[in-house]
Amino acid sequence: xxxxxxxxxxxxxxxxxxxxxxxxxxxxxxxxxxxxxxxxxxxxxxxxxxxxxxxxxxxxxxxxxxxxxxxxxxxxxxxxxxxxxxxxxxxxxxxxxxxxxxxxxxxxxxxxxxxxxxxxxxxxxxxxxxxxxxxxxxxxxxxxxxxxxxxxxxxxxxxxxxxxxxxxxxxxxxxxxxxxxxxxxxxxxxxxxxxxxxxxxx
Amino acid sequence: xxxxxxxxxxxxxxxxxxxxxxxxxxxxxxxxxxxxxxxxxxxxxxxxxxxxxxxxxxxxxxxxxxxxxxxxxxxxxxxxxxxxxxxxxxxxxxxxxxxxxxxxxxxxxxxxxxxxxxxxxxxxxxxxxxxxxxxxxxxxxxxxxxxxxxxxxxxxxxxxxxxxxxxxxxxxxxxxxxxxxxxxxxxxxxxxxxxxxxxxxxxxxxxxxxxxxxxxxxxxxxxxxxxxxxxxxxxxxxxxxxxxxxxxxxxxxxxxxxxxxxxxxxxxxxxxxxxxxxxxxxxxxxxxxxxxxxxxxxxxxxxxxxxxxxxxxxxxxxxxxxxxxxxxxxxxxxxxxxxxxxxxxxxxxxxxxxxxxxxxxxxxxxxxxxxxxxxxxxxxxxxxxxxxxxxxxxxxxxxxxxxxxxxxxxxxxxxxxxxxxxxxxxxxxxxxxxxxxxxxxxxxxxxxxxxxxxxx
Numbered sequence: 001x002x003x004x005x006x007x008x009x010x011x012x013x014x015x016x017x018x019x020x021x022x023x024x025x026x027x028x029x030x031x032x033x034x035x036x037x038x039x040x041x042x043x044x045x046x047x048x049x050x051x052x053x054x055x056x057x058x059x060x061x062x063x064x065x066x067x068x069x070x071x072x073x074x075x076x077x078x079x080x081x082x083x084x085x086x087x088x089x090x091x092x093x094x095x096x097x098x099x100x101x102x103x104x105x106x107x108x109x110x111x112x113x114x115x116x117x118x119x120x121x122x123x124x125x126x127x128x129x130x131x132x133x134x135x136x137x138x139x140x141x142x143x144x145x146x147x148x149x150x151x152x153x154x155x156x157x158x159x160x161x162x163x164x165x166x167x168x169x170x171x172x173x174x175x176x177x178x179x180x181x182x183x184x185x186x187x188x189x190x191x192x193x194x195x196x197x198x199x200x201x202x
Numbered sequence: 203x204x205x206x207x208x209x210x211x212x213x214x215x216x217x218x219x220x221x222x223x224x225x226x227x228x229x230x231x232x233x234x235x236x237x238x239x240x241x242x243x244x245x246x247x248x249x250x251x252x253x254x255x256x257x258x259x260x261x262x263x264x265x266x267x268x269x270x271x272x273x274x275x276x277x278x279x280x281x282x283x284x285x286x287x288x289x290x291x292x293x294x295x296x297x298x299x300x301x302x303x304x305x306x307x308x309x310x311x312x313x314x315x316x317x318x319x320x321x322x323x324x325x326x327x328x329x330x331x332x333x334x335x336x337x338x339x340x341x342x343x344x345x346x347x348x349x350x351x352x353x354x355x356x357x358x359x360x361x362x363x364x365x366x367x368x369x370x371x372x373x374x375x376x377x378x379x380x381x382x383x384x385x386x387x388x389x390x391x392x393x394x395x396x397x398x399x400x401x402x403x404x405x406x407x408x409x410x411x412x413x414x415x416x417x418x419x420x421x422x423x424x425x426x427x428x429x430x431x432x433x434x435x436x437x438x439x440x441x442x443x444x445x446x447x448x449x450x451x452x453x454x455x456x457x458x459x460x461x462x463x464x465x466x467x468x469x470x471x472x473x474x475x476x477x478x479x480x481x482x483x484x485x486x487x488x489x490x491x492x493x494x495x496x497x498x499x500x501x502x503x504x505x506x507x508x509x510x511x512x513x514x515x516x517x518x519x520x521x522x523x524x525x526x527x528x529x530x531x532x533x534x535x536x537x538x539x540x541x542x543x544x545x546x547x548x549x550x551x552x553x554x555x556x557x558x559x560x561x562x563x564x565x566x567x568x569x570x571x572x573x574x575x576x577x578x579x580x581x582x583x584x585x586x587x588x589x590x591x592x593x594x595x596x597x598x599x600x601x602x603x604x605x606x607x608x609x610x611x612x613x614x615x616x617x618x619x620x621x622x623x624x625x626x627x628x629x630x631x632x633x634x635x636x637x638x639x640x641x642x643x644x645x646x647x648x649x650x651x652x653x654x655x656x657x658x
Contacts, residue, residue: 160250
C-alpha cells in the first residue's frame with residue numbers, strides 16, 4: 001500500500017509539472033476569423049465594446065477574451081507574451097475597440113469579435129505618435145469619449161469625463177490590474193499625449 | 203532501484219488519471235466553455251452633472267447608456283427618463299430622454315426647462331436609463347430619489363481670471379519632511395514596474411495635525427509613518443494597485459483599493475493602528491476618484507454617480523444601498539459645510555461653499571491655459587484652498603489658490619515631480635495651515651511642505 005501511495009504522489013507531481021504548460025492555453029480557444037467590415041462606428045458602440053471587456057484580464061501582447069467576467073489566467077508573469085492568457089493589453093484593447101485593420105494603410109472600420117485573437121500592429125508608443133492611417137494626434141484638452149491618452153508604455157481610452165477634471169479611463173493596464181475602468185489624470189500628465197481614431201460616425 | 207511492481211504502477215497511473223480528470227474539470231470551469239456573448243443584463247452609464255450653473259445659462263443633461271455590445275457593431279437601443287424638480291423637495295417631474303445623433307458627450311439628453319434651471323435654489327434630479335433590447339436598467343446617481351444629484355445656481359460668483367500660465371516659476375518647499383529612497387528596508391519605499399510597463403511608487407499619503415506623515419507603501423505591504431524624520435512601519439494586507447489613503451486621528455487607516463484581477467470591484471479596507479483588518483466594504487459604484495475624511499468617517503467620490511458617498515457610520519461599514527442613499531454632491535469634512543467642485547470646459551473651474559445646504563459663497567476661475575484635475579478643495583478657516591493643474595501637451599504644474607471673499611489671497615505654483623505613478627487625486631493633503639505634496643524621482647519618493655499665509 002505504501003508503494004502505491006508513493007507512486008500516486010509521484011504521479012501528482014509529474015502531472016503538476018506538465019500542468020504548468022497546459023495552464024497557458026486560453027489562446028487555443030480563440031479564433032482567427034476575418035473581421036467584419038462596418039460602415040458605421042459610433043463612440044457609444046466603442047464604449048459598449050470596451051466596457052464588456054472589463055474583468056476579462058490582461059495579457060501582454062494579447063487580444064482575445066470571452067465574456068464570463070473572470071480573468072481565466074490572472075497570475076501570469078507580467079511582460080511575457082508567451083503565456084497566452086486571457087485579455088488584451090492596452091494597445092490590443094484600443095486596436096480592437098477602434099476597429100482598426102492589421103494593414104496600417106487601411107483606415108476602414110473592422111469589427112473584431114472578442115474571441116478573435118488579434119493585437120494589431122501598434123504599441124502604445126506608436127499610438128502616441130499617431131502612426132497608421134486610422135490614427136492621429138490631438139490636443140489633450142480636446143480629448144473626449146473614446147479618444148485616448150498614450151505614453152511610451154501605455155494607452156487608455158476616455159470612457160467619460162469627470163467632475164473634478166480627471167477622466168474615467170477604460171484600459172488594460174497591467175496583469176494585476178486586469179481590464180477595467182479607472183479614474184486617471186493622464187490628461188494633465190506630460191508623459192501622455194492625446195490620440196484619436198479618424199472616422200467616428202456619431 | 204527496485205523493479206516497479208504492479209502496485210506501484212497502478213498507483214502512478216491512478217495519480218496521473220486523477221490529476222488529468224481534475225485538470226479537465228478545472229479547465230471546463232474556467233475557460234472550457236467561454237461565454238461568447240456578454241451578459242444581457244450588462245448596463246452602465248456616463249453623466250457629467252452640471253452641479254454649479256450661472257443665471258441664464260441653458261442646462262442640458264446628457265447621458266451615455268452603455269450596454270452589451272451588439273454583433274452588428276451598432277450602439278445599443280437605449281432609452282430613459284430624468285426625474286427633475288426645482289430645489290430639493292417636492293415631487294419630481296418626469297422627462298423622457300431624447301436620442302441624439304452624436305455620442306461624444308452622451309447620446310441621450312434632455313433640456314432642463316427654463317423655470318427649473320433658473321430656480322434660485324437650483325434643482326435636483328436623477329435618471330433611470332434602460333437597454334430596450336434586454337430591459338436592463340441603471341439609476342444615476344445610484345441613490346435615485348433618496349439622494350438625487352443637486353445643481354446649485356451661483357448668483358454672484360467671485361470672478362478670477364488666471365490668464366495664460368507661465369511655466370517654470372515654481373515655488374520651493376518650506377521643508378522636505380520625507381525623503382525615502384526606493385527599497386524595502388525601513389525608511390525606504392517600494393517601487394514596482396519596469397521601464398516598459400511604467401513604475402508605481404507609494405500611491406497615497408496622509409498627514410496628521412501634528413505633522414506625522416503616513417505613506418501607503420503598498421509595494422512593500424505596509425504603512426510607513428514618518429515623524430520628526432524617523433520612520434516606523436506597520437504591515438497591512440493590501441493589494442499592489444494604486445490605492446488612496448485616509449488616516450484618522452486614532453491611527454485607523456482607510457485604504458481605498460481599485461479593482462484588480464481577482465477582485466473586480468473597488469473596495470475600502472479599514473485597518474486599526476496595529477494593521478489588523480477591521481472590515482472591508484465594496485463601493486456602491488464601479489469607479490472611485492478620491493477618498494477623504496467626512497464628518498462621520500471616510501467618504502468617496504464615486505462614478506458614475508459623481509457624488510461623495512460615505513463608507514462608514516460611527517466606525518461601522520455601510521452596505522452599498524446605505525452608501526447610495528446618503529450621497530452628497532459636495533465634500534464636507536464637518537457636518538455644517540460642503541465644498542462643491544465643477545471643472546468644466548478646457549479652462550474653467552467653479553467652486554461653491556454651502557451652508558445649510560445653500561450656496562454661501564462661490565468662485566468662478568478661468569484660465570487661458572487648460573486646467574486639469576482638481577487635486578484638493580478644502581476650507582481652511584475663512585479661506586478655501588484649491589489645488590488644480592495647469593497643463594499643455596508637454597508641460598504641467600500645480601496651481602494653488604487660497605481663496606477668500608475678495609478673490610485670490612495667495613497663489614503658488616508647484617512643480618509636478620511625479621516620476622512614479624500614484625493614486626489619481628492623492629498628491630496633496632492639507633494639515634493645519636500647511637499644504638503637503640507627495641512626489642517622486644528616479645531616486646525615491648518624498649513629501650514636501652508648503653506653509654500657507656492663512657490666519658488661524
